[in-house]
Amino acid sequence: MPTFDESFSTIELALGERFGRPDSVAEGLADSFAAAVAVILGQSIDAKKVAKSLRALAEAGLLEPQALAEADPAEIVDTLKAFGISPPARVLGPVRRMAAWVLARQEQSPDPLRDESISTSELREELRGLAGIGPATADEILLLAGHRGVYPVDRATYRILVRHGWLDPTAEYDEARSVMERPGHEDSETLNRLSGWFAQVGREFCKPSVAKCERCPLQPFLPEGGALEPDAY
Secondary structure, three states, rough: OHHHHHHHHHEEEEEEHHHHOOOOOOOOOOOHHHHHHHHHHOOOOOOHHHHHHHHHHHOOOOOOHHHHOOOOOEEEEEEHOOOOOOHHHHHHHHHHHHHHHHHHHOOOOOOOHOOOOOHHHHHHHHOOOOOOOOOHHHHHHEEEEEEEEOOOHHHHHHHHHHOOOOOOOOHHHHHHHHHHHHHOOOOOHHHHHHHHHHHHHHHHHHHOEEEEOOOOOOOHHHOOOOOOOOOOE
């Protein structure tokens, strides 16, 4: 059975033909901080609500690191509610902590997420150290806000890799990430598209409870005998 690396160009073509250009919560955002806020909000609300939330914060003068880090949580909630958005309380803490982190980092660099003199591994470690920001969210911030060549491994990606035999089910997060990043040659645009496509495959076909392989664009890449369903998932 071909490896993911060996099949990558054909996989990319198949997904592109089926889904076209994938959407992103950070689509069209030139500012890295706004994009990072969008990523965190996008963990709990859909893309349309993320866009409305960003407009609300911007109009209130809160879409800046210092303003957001120092804002009272109640002020943020009221600002978003005025636009019809009621984000879960669990996202406000990570957003404010990320803002405080960016603010502190700006003492050395005006745009730390995109500063090429700061290594991706250093930023990843610091973002993962913020309460409420896990490995996948940290990598999504680095990808969408920092334009860095990393892949945020969500549950859909893990299911797809395991069911196709491209990843051992006992593999940890960073091993799964390395599988996705190798074929993309750390190109952020390629990895961004791939992340969006895999998320869509996960929503439509590779569901947690069942693999609907018949019409999936990745069906031709399954191992002989069909999707693998290991006990350890």
